[in-house]
Amino acid sequence: MTELLHFSRQLTTEAQAQASGVGTWKQHYEQLSNGRFEGLSEDLHLDFVQVFHEHANQTVLQHGLGRPGALCLAVIDVTAPGSWYCGHDLDGRRLIALSPQREFELLAGAGMDLMAVCVDTEPLADLAATLFGPDFALRMPVPAPVERSGFDETAFTRLLGAALSLARDNLAQLEQPAARHMLSLSLADAVLQCMGSDAFEARLPASSAARRHIVAKAREYMQAHADEPISVPDLCAATGVSRRSLQYAFEDVLHLSPVTYLRVMRLNRVRCEMQACRDDTIGDIAARWGFWHLSRFAIDYTRLFGELPSATRARWFAKS
Structure with a gap:
């Protein structure tokens, strides 16, 4: 699904409202820890790219499907013990992949912070062929943590944060097609930098x-x-x-x-x-x-x- 430009930001008091705050995703959240729920959801759509940010103060069990026809990567930061993604333990900051064809499950401990980017596969494949040659095979990841030697997660997160900050503070700038296109390309290129035959860690004990x-x-x-x-x-x-x-x-x-x-x-x-x-x-x-x-x-x-x-x-x- 392609949407030229849309941005939303909401403070949430319900876990399921947080789930609904991410457009084009089909997902369900259940609050597991005790206390009032306080969350933040930011969602930016531009051309063939989606960027979103989530934060929640309670432990939440999440499951569902990501953006249809898109390759998605996210950086999740968890400090509460016991968090996991599709069976893989999470501790601190981790890069994770999401598949449009397979459901994911995430047990996110209280205080979870997540930033993600989704790029539609057709324009992403075209960009990959231009950058790496026509023989480059765009590979759909399984829902799992990503291990990529030399990948700078801090720079990746900073890029996603800058895109959301621009949408939050000066969305009119992105109404300019050239600015929107260059940002979309930068985000898509960041996703491609993470691609590789050995990047996706899928096997569980x-x-x-x-x-x-x-x-x-x-x-x-x-x-x-x-x-x-x-x-x-x-x-x-x-x-x-x-x-x-x-x-x-x-x-x-x-x-x-x-x-x-x-x-x-x-x-x-x-x-x-x-x-x-x-x-x-x-x-x-x-x-x-x-x-x-x-x-x-x-x-x-x-x-x-x-x-x-x-x-x-x-x-x-x-x-x-």
Whole structure:
């Protein structure tokens, strides 16, 4: 998808609103840590390039698909322990790749900061043929961290930051076709500098891959039966593993027990539905997601999101 020029910047108070702030992406966010969510989303589209920036103060589980028909690279900075991207541990600043054909999963610890650039593959391939010759094969990466010897992540991040800063402070300058074109080329060239046959690190240790597979099967079952009284034996049957293996897999991958994750998933669904279904009572929405003890629901909701369900709804009604 090509959009000549568009820029948006928003401060977010919902994890899913943060997900929606990145145009052309299909993704879902779930808040996992307790407290009020505070996020920032900046999104710039110019010609055949997209640049965006995200920051969040809470731990968020993200999954989905990136910009269709585009090669995407991002620099993510995480300080909270336990963060990972598609099963690969993250610590400090890392360069990661995203594929338009394969879904990604990111467990981003509290305080995560991410800057990304996506370049449509057709103009990127044309540029690569011009720079490196017609035999250069543009290779689609798998969703994984990138290891590229000599690649300057600081300069790469500085370039993305400069593009967003220009859009934030003087978007009119980018209305000039020549300025917009030169910036697009600079961003595309930065992506090509990272390309190489040995750049993309995709293989996971067998034990890590097995635990991720268990959690993925359990989450798929949970989401398909979220409004039913799911038990741990149900999850063991759905995944074909023992209670202990299920517990270990969830604690290793999501740092939560299966029961705790199920509750958090349902609370995130209730929060989204309270905004979408404004004619329904909070009690009715909570009941639809299996919360039959409403005072217990209110306590769990307040602990996760830092406010009562009634305060959430009142704030949203005041905005509309």
